[in-house]
Amino acid sequence: MESKKEIDGAKEGTASMTSSLQWSQWQLIDSILPTGGFAHSFGIEAAIQARVILNPEDFQTYVIHVLENTGSLLLPYVCSAAMCPDLDNWRKLDRMLDATLTNEVSRKASVSQGSALMRVAAAVFTEIPSLKTMREMSLGSDMAAFHHAPVFGIVCGLLGMDSETSQRAYMFITLRDAFSAATRLNLVGPLGAAVLQHQVSIAAETMLKRWMNREVEDACQTAPLLDTLQGCHGYLFSRLFSS
Amino acid sequence: MERTGKVVVEKVGGKSTVTRCFSKYPLKFIVPSKVGPCKIDSVWIYSLTYGGGIVSGDSISCEFEIGDGCTTVFTTQASTKVYKSVGSKCSAQFLEFGSNALLAILPDPVTCFSTARYSQKQVFRVLLDSNLVIVDWFTSGRHESGEKWDFDLYKSTNNIFLNDNQPLFLDTVLLEQQSISPINERMRDYQVIAMIILLGPKLKHIQSEVQENVKRMMSEQLHMPFSGINGRAQSNSRHFTKPPFLASCSVFGPKVFFSCFHDTIDMVI
Numbered sequence: 364m365e366s367k368k369e370i371d372g373a374k375e376g377t378a379s380m381t382s383s384l385q386w387s388q389w390q391l392i393d394s395i396l397p398t399g400g401f402a403h404s405f406g407i408e409a410a411i412q413a414r415v416i417l418n419p420e421d422f423q424t425y426v427i428h429v430l431e432n433t434g435s436l437l438l439p440y441v442c443s444a445a446m447c448p449d450l451d452n453w454r455k456l457d458r459m460l461d462a463t464l465t466n467e468v469s470r471k472a473s474v475s476q477g478s479a480l481m482r483v484a485a486a487v488f489t490e491i492p493s494l495k496t497m498r499e500m501s502l503g504s505d506m507a508a509f510h511h512a513p514v515f516g517i518v519c520g521l522l523g524m525d526s527e528t529s530q531r532a533y534m535f536i537t538l539r540d541a542f543s544a545a546t547r548l549n550l551v552g553p554l555g556a557a558v559l560q561h562q563v564s565i566a567a568e569t570m571l572k573r574w575m576n577r578e579v580e581d582a583c584q585t586a587p588l589l590d591t592l593q594g595c596h597g598y599l600f601s602r603l604f605s606s
Numbered sequence: 607m608e609r610t611g612k613v614v615v616e617k618v619g620g621k622s623t624v625t626r627c628f629s630k631y632p633l634k635f636i637v638p639s640k641v642g643p644c645k646i647d648s649v650w651i652y653s654l655t656y657g658g659g660i661v662s663g664d665s666i667s668c669e670f671e672i673g674d675g676c677t678t679v680f681t682t683q684a685s686t687k688v689y690k691s692v693g694s695k696c697s698a699q700f701l702e703f704g705s706n707a708l709l710a711i712l713p714d715p716v717t718c719f720s721t722a723r724y725s726q727k728q729v730f731r732v733l734l735d736s737n738l739v740i741v742d743w744f745t746s747g748r749h750e751s752g753e754k755w756d757f758d759l760y761k762s763t764n765n766i767f768l769n770d771n772q773p774l775f776l777d778t779v780l781l782e783q784q785s786i787s788p789i790n791e792r793m794r795d796y797q798v799i800a801m802i803i804l805l806g807p808k809l810k811h812i813q814s815e816v817q818e819n820v821k822r823m824m825s826e827q828l829h830m831p832f833s834g835i836n837g838r839a840q841s842n843s844r845h846f847t848k849p850p851f852l853a854s855c856s857v858f859g860p861k862v863f864f865s866c867f868h869d870t871i872d873m874v875i
Contacts, residue, residue: 412828414848415794428792435780462773467856570786583761583778585785586792587799594854598824 380523387488387522392532394539398479403472404544404604405429405537406593411548413592422550423559425589426541430567432586433537434574436463437512438530439582442575444516445529450497454506456513459579464510466594472606477511484518491521530575534567544604611635611668615649615676622649622676622707632656632664636683648677653713659687660724676707685714685745688722691758708808710739715798717745718757725761732768737806740764746790746797754797755790758783764803775803794848813857820855827851 390396407425410416416425440456464470485495497517501507512533519529542556551559584590596606610633614626629635634654641650655664672678711728718724730738742762747753759782766775779799781789793799804813827849 409828413852424787424791427787431786459773459776463776465775465777465856466854468854470856566786573786581778582776583763583780585780585782587779587781588792588794588796588852591852591854594856595824595828595852598821598854599828600825 384523388524388528388532390487391484391518391522392536392539394543396480396483398476398483400476400536400540401543401547402605403476403540404548404596404606405541406468406589406596406606407541407544407550408548408602408604409592409595409599410589411550412599413595415588415592416550419551419555419559422545423563426538426545426563427566427570428586428589429541430534430537430563431570431574432584432589433534434570435583435585437582438533438571438574439577439579440510440512441516441519441530441533442526442577443579444513445520445524445526448517448520450500453497453513453517454501456516456579457507457510460510460513461508463582466590468596468606469590469593473511474508475605477509477514480511480518481509481514484514488518488522494518494521527575531568531571534571538563538567547603608665608667609669610666611653612670613651613668614671614673615678616673617675620647622647622678624649624651627651629668632660633666633668642679646677648679650679650681652681652683654683655686658684659689661689670709672707672709674707678708679710679712681711682713686716688716688718688724688757690719690721691723708737708739708806712739712741713743715743715745715800716760716762718747718760720747720753720756722757723759724757725759725763727763728765730764730766731770732766732774732805734768735807737808738766738803739805739809740803741800742802743798743800746793749797755781755788755793756783757781757789764801766803766805775805777801796852817855817857820853823851824853 394400406429407416407422410425416422437460440460444453444456460473461470464473481494481498485498488494494517501509515533515536516529519532520526524532538560542551542560545551546553546556593606596602596604610631611629612626613624613628613635615622616625617623618625624637627635627637632655634656636652636654638650638652642648655666660666670678670680716724716726728740728742730740732738742764744760744762746755747757759780761778761780763778764775765773765777768774781792783789802816804816
């Protein structure tokens with residue numbers, strides 16, 4: 364009798380933990396979270412002005428390359444940070460990623476989004492005081508650059524998300540921001556973007572399976588043209604986005 | 607990996623001199639005594655592979671030590687050809703440098719034949735006053751035979767560490783044919799990819815010049831395609847064609863990193 368009550372109690376406890384985690388997860392990947400993701404186009408704006416993207420089909424190809432490059436280069440950082448969300452690991456990942464993001468434009472974009480996410484997460488998820496302390500201990504001086512991928516991983520890990528879900532979430536927000544940029548650049552309309560996003564998500568899952576759970580020492584770029592295009596963003600005469 | 611080469615450059619009598627030079631199959635070093643003008647103190651080292659290329663299963667691992675104040679140029683006799691792969695073996699080159707002087711790595715580009723698999727790793731350990739020029743470039747393949755981005759695997763790693771273990775620059779490019787999109791789709795008609803790294807106080811004026819030039823060249827090339835994006839793109843119209851040359855230049859710590867694409871192989875940097 365008593366043991367059944369205990370089991371039921373435990374089940375209910377787990378269920379309510381899972382439910383509250385879902386609310387936090389959905390808030391984290393909602394585009395309304397003010398992390399400034401809308402200011403970055405992943406090189407799409409430069410690609411349009413370089414005539415590498417001329418129509419929605421070109422854009423679909425491009426976004427798949429963006430996702431693959433995100434998988435090969437950034438997922439290892441999200442994975443490691445989510446599995447081990449402590450200060451030392453975070454700082455080590457942040458330093459390595461700073462040396463890896465050799466493209467100035469993408470480096471600055473990563474720092475600006477990561478800083479914003481850390482600030483927002485520390486303020487929003489007050490039930491995790493370590494977010495605030497880690498942030499405060501690293502502000503100022505050269506302690507941390509606050510790159511996006513490790514910060515995202517830390518937040519997911521501290522929220523209790525498992526590593527695979529954290530990496531899937533990172534791929535999702537990349538997809539989300541790329542489509543948002545494409546819509547604002549008039550490459551696709553809002554409905555067309557939604558349709559295309561759903562189609563691309565199948566490829567995104569394939570790429571997640573291919574690139575997840577790797578070591579940061581194995582992080583690599585698989586789309587060098589994208590890197591160069593993104594680096595060209597600073598040469599655009601008229602532009603809508605920061606990167 | 608078994609070491610196949612070692613070169614040590616030191617100042618002897620005030621001049622940069624190769625004091626140790628060891629190489630074994632498939633690698634060979636040649637150190638000609640008269641390359642640059644005699645007023646300039648520098649040592650040139652040419653690396654050759656037997657048979658003019660790298661065959662399946664070859665592995666090369668060498669170590670370089672460049673002493674204080676020395677100037678060294680490391681280059682190749684011709685482009686490094688990587689022949690087709692049998693049984694998916696990998697050919698690899700591994701070079702490690704310790705430098706507090708000036709080292710310029712200026713090889714001919716790597717050309718991978720159809721189905722070739724190639725990986726190379728270069729690790730540089732530098733000090734604050736080291737000067738490095740690294741050119742790392744590769745082509746789409748045997749262009750004239752119609753092989754464009756037809757190889758199976760190309761991987762190139764360039765890692766620079768400051769004072770032994772502080773990561774300064776970590777870059778790996780991996781191109782695999784068995785991937786969600788074929789390599790040629792990712793390259794969009796470009797045939798050559800090059801990456802140039804300029805690091806160190808002696809190279810400041812070149813760094814500024816490169817930055818200015820790239821900015822000027824690219825600003826002229828980048829513009830909105832005419833008559834809107836949703837309109838029918840006339841592929842023969844100049845306004846819709848991609849620039850023949852795409853480059854971007856980033857400042858990174860004390861160095862400049864420059865990557866570019868070109869649509870013909872006969873380009874001159």
